[in-house]
Amino acid sequence: xxxxxxxxxxxxxxxxxxxxxxxAGYLVTKNAGWRNARPVLDETKCIGCLNCYLYCPDGxxxxxxxxxxxxxxxxxxxxxxxxxxxxxAIKMEAEK
Amino acid sequence: xxKKFLSGNEAFAYGVRLARPQVISAYPITPQTIVVEKLSxxxxxxxxxxxxxxxxxxxxxxxxxxxxxxxGARAFTATSSQGLLYMAECLPYAAGGRFPIVMxxxxxxxxxxxxxxxxxxxxISQLDSGWIQAYACNAQEALDLALMSFYIAEHKDVSTPxxxxxxxxxxTHTYEVVDVPTAEQADAFLPKYQTDNKxxxxxxxxxxxxxxxxxxxxxxYREHLGILNAYKIIDExxxxxxxxxGRRYTGxxxxxxxxxxxxxxxxxxxxxxxxxxxxxxLRKEGSRVGLLRLxxxxxxxxxxxxxxxxxxxxxxVLEKDIxxxxxxxxxxxxxxxxxxxxxxxxxxxYIGGLGGRNISKEEIKIxxxxxxxxxxxxxxxxxxxxxxxx
Amino acid sequence: MAINAKTLNETEFFYGHKxxxxxxxxxxxxxxxxxxxxxxxxxxxxxxxxxxxxxFPQLCFGNNAIISTFAGTASMLTxxxxxxxxxxxxxxxxxxxxxxxxxxxxxxxxxxxxxxxQKSSLxxxxxxxxxxxxxxxxxxxxxxxxxxxxxxxxHGIPYxxxxxVGYLNDFMRKVEKAKNIRGTKxxxxxxxCPTGWGVKTDxxxxxxxxxxxxxxxxxxxxxxxxxxxxxxxxxxxDVSAYLRRQxxxxxxxxxxxxxxxxxxxxxWEFINQNFK
Numbered sequence: 088x089x090x091x092x093x094x095x096x097x098x099x100x101x102x103x104x105x106x107x108x109x110x111a112g113y114l115v116t117k118n119a120g121w122r123n124a125r126p127v128l129d130e131t132k133c134i135g136c137l138n139c140y141l142y143c144p145d146g147x148x149x150x151x152x153x154x155x156x157x158x159x160x161x162x163x164x165x166x167x168x169x170x171x172x173x174x175x176a177i178k179m180e181a182e183k
Numbered sequence: 184x185x186k187k188f189l190s191g192n193e194a195f196a197y198g199v200r201l202a203r204p205q206v207i208s209a210y211p212i213t214p215q216t217i218v219v220e221k222l223s224x225x226x227x228x229x230x231x232x233x234x235x236x237x238x239x240x241x242x243x244x245x246x247x248x249x250x251x252x253x254x255g256a257r258a259f260t261a262t263s264s265q266g267l268l269y270m271a272e273c274l275p276y277a278a279g280g281r282f283p284i285v286m287x288x289x290x291x292x293x294x295x296x297x298x299x300x301x302x303x304x305x306x307i308s309q310l311d312s313g314w315i316q317a318y319a320c321n322a323q324e325a326l327d328l329a330l331m332s333f334y335i336a337e338h339k340d341v342s343t344p345x346x347x348x349x350x351x352x353x354x355t356h357t358y359e360v361v362d363v364p365t366a367e368q369a370d371a372f373l374p375k376y377q378t379d380n381k382x383x384x385x386x387x388x389x390x391x392x393x394x395x396x397x398x399x400x401x402x403x404y405r406e407h408l409g410i411l412n413a414y415k416i417i418d419e420x421x422x423x424x425x426x427x428x429g430r431r432y433t434g435x436x437x438x439x440x441x442x443x444x445x446x447x448x449x450x451x452x453x454x455x456x457x458x459x460x461x462x463x464x465l466r467k468e469g470s471r472v473g474l475l476r477l478x479x480x481x482x483x484x485x486x487x488x489x490x491x492x493x494x495x496x497x498x499x500v501l502e503k504d505i506x507x508x509x510x511x512x513x514x515x516x517x518x519x520x521x522x523x524x525x526x527x528x529x530x531x532x533y534i535g536g537l538g539g540r541n542i543s544k545e546e547i548k549i550x551x552x553x554x555x556x557x558x559x560x561x562x563x564x565x566x567x568x569x570x571x572x573x
Numbered sequence: 574m575a576i577n578a579k580t581l582n583e584t585e586f587f588y589g590h591k592x593x594x595x596x597x598x599x600x601x602x603x604x605x606x607x608x609x610x611x612x613x614x615x616x617x618x619x620x621x622x623x624x625x626x627x628x629f630p631q632l633c634f635g636n637n638a639i640i641s642t643f644a645g646t647a648s649m650l651t652x653x654x655x656x657x658x659x660x661x662x663x664x665x666x667x668x669x670x671x672x673x674x675x676x677x678x679x680x681x682x683x684x685x686x687x688x689x690x691q692k693s694s695l696x697x698x699x700x701x702x703x704x705x706x707x708x709x710x711x712x713x714x715x716x717x718x719x720x721x722x723x724x725x726x727x728h729g730i731p732y733x734x735x736x737x738v739g740y741l742n743d744f745m746r747k748v749e750k751a752k753n754i755r756g757t758k759x760x761x762x763x764x765x766c767p768t769g770w771g772v773k774t775d776x777x778x779x780x781x782x783x784x785x786x787x788x789x790x791x792x793x794x795x796x797x798x799x800x801x802x803x804x805x806x807x808x809x810x811d812v813s814a815y816l817r818r819q820x821x822x823x824x825x826x827x828x829x830x831x832x833x834x835x836x837x838x839x840x841w842e843f844i845n846q847n848f849k
Binding site: 205206208233234236238239242243244246247248249250251252253254255256258272273276382383384387388389390391392393394395398 | 628637639651652653
Binding site: 167 | 577578579581583584585586587588589590591592594595596597599600603604611629630631632633634635636637638738741767773774775776777778779
C-alpha cells in the first residue's frame with residue numbers, strides 16, 4: 088500500500104494508540120514546502136523511459152499515459168530527475 | 184498434576200513449557216543456565232513446540248523476543264546480573280512498545296568485584312524500566328509464577344513485560360518437591376495471546392515509532408496505567424489459578440503473623456522462608472513479631488504495606504540491595520508507602536546478603552531486637568556498618 | 574525477464590518521509606521495498622531512515638515496519654522471522670535496513686549521518702567528518718574503510734552482494750535474487766549522502782555511479798563460496814575528480830590521493846586474482 092494523506096490527525100490523549108503501533112503509511116503533512124526549485128516536464132521531449140521515476144529518492148514520479156507525472160505535494164526538488172534525464176525533458180524551475 | 188523433585192530453575196522451565204511460548208531467545212549466564220538448557224531439551228524432545236533462537240548476547244536475546252512479540256508471538260527469555268545490565272537498553276524499549284514478554288531473572292550480584300552469587304541489585308537497578316517485577320520464594324511459586332506471568336503480562340489492560348525473579352543459587356539451584364500441573368490444566372488457565380499491537384500482513388502497521396514532545400507524555404502515561412492495571416489483573420489471575428490448580432496466592436504481598444504484630448520485618452524472595460522460622464521462634468518466646476513478604480515490586484504494593492503495618496510499633500526492611508549514596512531502594516519505596524498513608528512508624532533498613540553473603544537466624548533476631556528500640560536507621564547487616572545518609 | 578523501471582512494482586511503500594532532498598539511503602530503501610513487495614516486514618534501527626520515516630503520526634512505510642534498537646536490527650529481524658514462522662505464516666519477506674554496520678541491506682553512506690556526520694567504520698580514508706576533522710595535524714579519517722562485504726561473506730551465508738544507488742538495475746536484480754534465496758542474505762549498497770559528503774542534492778546518483786567507475790567501489794556478488802565481479806570498468810575514471818568534487822575530501826593533498834589510488838589498485842589486484 089502506498090502511504091497517503093489522511094484528514095484525521097491524532098493529537099489528543101484519546102486519539103493516540105495504546106501502544107507504539109499505528110496504521111501503516113499514515114501521512115499528515117506534505118513535503119512541498121521544502122522545495123526551492125520544481126521539476127517541470129517537457130512532454131514533447133519525454134519518451135517515457137522512466138529513469139526519473141526509478142531514481143527519485145522520494146518516489147514522487149509516477150507513470151502516466153506512457154509518460155510521467157509528478158506529485159508536487161511530496162517532491163522536495165532535489166533535481167536528481169532532471170540530471171538523470173538524457174533527453175533533458177525535465178527542467179528545474181525556481182519556486183516563487 | 185504430578186509431583187516432581189525440581190530446582191527453582193527447572194520448576195520455572197516446566198512452568199514456561201506449560202505456557203507454550205512460540206519463541207524463546209536466550210543467552211546463557213550463571214545461575215540462569217539451567218532454565219534455558221531445560222527449555223532447549225523440551226524443544227528437542229518435542230514436548231515444547233517453540234522456535235529456540237541461540238542469540239549472541241543478552242541484548243540480542245531481548246531484541247529478538249521483541250521482534251517475535253511485534254508479530255504477535257508469545258515470547259520468553261531469561262537472564263541474570265551482567266546479562267540483565269547488558270540488555271538494559273531493551274528493557275524500557277519492550278515496556279514502551281507494550282510487548283508482553285516474560286523474562287526470568289536469576290538474581291545475582293553485579294560486578295565489580297566479580298561475584299556469581301545471589302543478591303537483588305541487578306533487578307532492583309531496573310525498577311524504573313517499566314517492567315512488572317515479581318519475586319518468587321520457592322520452586323513451587325516459581326513454576327506457578329511462570330504460568331501466571333504470561334496471563335498478567337498479555338492481558339489487554341496490562342500489555343506490559345514481566346520479570347520474574349528467582350534468588351540465584353538459593354532458589355534457582357535448590358531442589359524441592361513441586362506440583363507440576365498438566366498441560367490440559369494449563370491450557371484451561373492461559374488463553375492464547377491475542378493483540379492488535381503487532382505487524383500484520385492483512386493489516387500493515389508501523390511499530391516502535393517516535394513520538395515528539397506533544398504526544399510523548401500520553402504514551403508514557405498509558406504505559407504507567409498499563410502496569411498499574413496489573414494490580415487488578417494479578418488478583419484476577421490468582422483467583423483463576425486457584426480455581427484450576429487449588430493454590431491461592433495473595434497478590435502483591437504475603438503477610439505472616441502480622442495481624443497483631445508490634446514489629447514487622449519486610450523482605451522479599453527466598454529469604455522469607457528463614458524469616459518465617461525466626462518469627463515462629465520469637466512468637467514462642469512471646470514476642471509479637473511478623474513478616475511481610477513483597478511478592479511484587481512493580482506495581483508497588485503501597486496500600487498493602489500501609490494496611491499491614493498500620494498498627495505496628497516499628498518496621499524494618501531487609502533487602503539484598505543498596506542504592507549507593509542513599510539507602511536500600513526497597514526501603515525508600517516502603518517509606519514512601521508509609522508517608523502516603525500518613526503513617527508515622529519508625530522504619531529501619533538492613534542491607535544484607537550482598538554477593539551471596541549468608542544471612543543467619545541470629546542476625547534476623549538481632550533485627551527484631553533492634554526494632555524494639557524503634558529507631559530509624561540504615562545498616563549493613565553483619566558488619567555493623569551504620570550508614571545514615573546525612 | 575530482468576527487473577527494471579518498467580517491470581518494477583509501481584506501488585510506493587516508502588513515501589512522504591522527511592529524509593534530506595537527494596538522500597541516497599532513502600532511494601535504496603524505496604527501491605528494495607518495491608522489489609520485495611507488500612509482504613515485506615521491515616526492521617530499521619535507530620538511524621536516518623527510522624528518524625525520517627516514523628514520526629508519529631507521520632508514518633511513511635506502507636508495509637509492516639518497526640524500529641529496532643541501534644544494535645538490534647539483526648536480532649529483532651530474527652525474532653520477527655521466528656515469530657511469524659511459529660504462527661505458520663510463510664508468505665513474507667523479513668528485511669533489515671541498517672546504516673553502516675548493520676545487516677541484510679546496509680545502506681552505506683560512509684558516516685553516522687543521522688547524528689550529524691560522525692566517523693563510522695565505513696568512512697573511507699581521508700574523509701572529513703565531525704569526529705575526524707581535517708586540520709593541520711590530522712587530515713580527516715586515518716583508518717581505511719572496513720570491508721564489510723567480505724567480512725559478512727566469510728560467514729559462509731548463501732548470498733552477499735555489493736551495489737550502488739548509481740546502478741539501480743544491478744541493485745534491483747540483487748534484491749530480487751536475495752528475495753528468492755533461503756537463509757541470511759546481505760546486500761551492501763553504497764548510498765551517497767549529499768549533506769554528509771558535501772555535494773549538491775541532484776548529484777547523489779551521479780556520484781554513486783562515479784565511485785564505481787573510478788574503482789573506489791565495486792559491484793560484486795558472493796554465492797556458493799565464490800566471488801563474482803559484476804562490472805569491470807574498461808578504464809578507471811579519475812579518482813581525484815571523484816574526490817575533489819566532494820567537500821569532505823577537499824583538504825586532501827596530492828599525496829593523499831596517491832595513497833587512495835594505490836590502495837584502489839591493490840584492491841583490484843586482489844579482485845582480479847580472487848573474483849570471477
